Amino acid sequence: MSSPPSTATPPPKLGFRPLYQQVRDDFVQRLVDGRWTPGQALPSEMELAAEVGVSQGTVRKALDALANENLVVRRQGRGTFVAEHDEARILFQFFKIVPDKGESGFPASRILSTERGAATYAEAGVLGQPVGSPVLRIERVRSLGDRPVIVETVTLAETVFPGLGDGEIPNNLYSLYATRYGVTVAHAQEKLKAIALTASDATALGVAAGHPALLIDRRAISLDGTTAEWRVSRCLTDAHHYVSDLK
DSSP, X not given: OOOOOOOSOOOOOTTOOOHHHHHHHHHHHHHHHXXXXXXXXXXXXXXXXXXXXXXXHHHHHHHHHXXXXXXXXXXXXXXXXXXXXXXXXXXHHTOOEEESSSOOOOOEEEEEEEEEEEOOHHHHHHHTOOTTOEEEEEEEEEEETTEEEEEEEEEEETTTSTTGGGSOOOSOHHHHHHHHHOOOEEEEEEEEEEEEOOHHHHHHHTSOTTOEEEEEEEEEXXXXXXXXXXXXXXXXXXXXXXXXXXX
């Protein structure tokens, strides 16, 4: 005798995503494609809901998710805007070296050198580019107050950022990536390690060779999930520390 058909609710299919997350993904794609640009005011929740074909509450949850990721900014009484990589945002989200005493501030930068070359195996692996493809390496010193605190090497794929090294290189690189090239850094992955400074790094920072420092190996991840930039920073921590806000 056969069993009666089950009336139990079948389990959700693998890969199921709540509707608001699907809407969030659609909005992120608009950022990736450049349809929504830094600083742009977004349509109202009601307009977006009618456009996408979902409820206003679903749109609100999607925008809340983007706000939590620092991709949009809610301004009371004014609406929702695409986030910009201004100094205040970078200081809050990405710059983690702060003085032991006093207030933190946005660092000043001095370019030591720019160099075009062929991607090494390490650079190609990090940037997701073929070995030997053209890269730009930027060496600079960053100061807090009047004191040099960081010497760093920034490596970029020239296919992603063509011509970036041809002119003056600004202090705020993330803003340049977004405004000139349409590449928005969404988040970063970092590895930290204690090191002794090489002679050249020590000279740039005004200390003796072998001075202890903190190495920060950062991969800046763009909205489409690719690595936009590889940055290796060597930081003095005599009067500064690295701060991490764990949530």
